[in-house]
Amino acid sequence: MHADQVFRKFDVQKRFYGQLRERFGLAAQPAIRVIGKVVDAYTARNANLKAGNYGRPGSDRRRKVHDTPIMFRPQAGQPFDARCLSWQLGDAGREGTVSIWTTAGRLKDVRLAGSAVQMALLRSRSIGETDLVYRDGMWLLHAAVDIIETSQREPLNGFMGVDLGIVNIATTSDGDQFSGSRLNRHRRRQLRLRRRLQAKKTSSARRLLKKRRRKEARFATDVNHQVSKNIVAEAERTGHGIAVEELTGIRARVRLRKPQRATLHSWAFAQLGQFLTFKAQRAGVAVVQVDPAYTSQTCHVCGHVDKRNRRSQAVFHCGRCDFVGHADHNAALNIAARGVQRWGEVKRPHAAPILAARTAAASLRTAASGGRHPRSLTDEPMTVSEGPAARWAGLVRVVAW
């Protein structure tokens, strides 16, 4: 593909399908899968080149990427579908077998084991595409299953806003706070260990590094599962919908000073937003994503916007109405208010106040891009969802998780 500069799936199949089957003895379906995988890899690379992710046109780095054919490790992940992989899972238990196509023919009765939850999912849902992955001396199957869609209930008590952060992983407008100290302590420790390993440039050190990175990722994923589970359960109990900041561009938005940047894994940040959305949808809890611009600088009581309102990492003090509270809690209350608006846009697109709010937000953005600092979002106070949130202003309770 690289030599001939042929990248479109249709063209690639026409050109290489026959050769692929003949030279490597691949059956029809695996040959198509191989083509699909390589086409995907080139599509991603070409998109990255185009987006400038490998530098400007003409730069050495960009030329090098462009001129180098994509290579795959011998044990790189490989996608399988129902024609090349079939499951025999029985009725219960944590074991089963698969029959899987290989270059040495079909391997039957290959034993597999999974957690109780994973096995139950595999048994009860239709299994889609599955990746075979080799990791840390183990062969793993990553299977995608269909989730039955639950319809989202109209929230009885408005929306719970969730502010995501580093110092506090999540703060809700109800005043629940999930501290990031355990996670950040773990990250700092891993970082120290990693530095020490990086200094040694042996292959065993590299292997260990990889293992540590995965362990760290697992830890963060586990934390995200627990935190999101907790928040969704609370929203369900209190009859709230959930509002989170928009997940697209979440990485680009996270701007921090250098020492913090090292402790931040932006993917973990985005993952928590994904888990929240996914778990809420699964539970039938209404969930909306809102524009997070200025939520940390805006007073949730009077709507006054000023960077100086945020006095420190933790303290928010409004320069106009004198409201004092926890900065992340204030941001969560703003996100909750925007959640109510957003839900209105989704459910009742004709409601007038929403349009007014959007215009105000747009003019605010214009003012900001003009270099002047916005003083106020609007003269009208922002609407905050009713319920316990309003009374909790300024108080947060730390949730053990």
Ligand SMILES: [Zn+2]
């Ligand atoms: Zn205020």
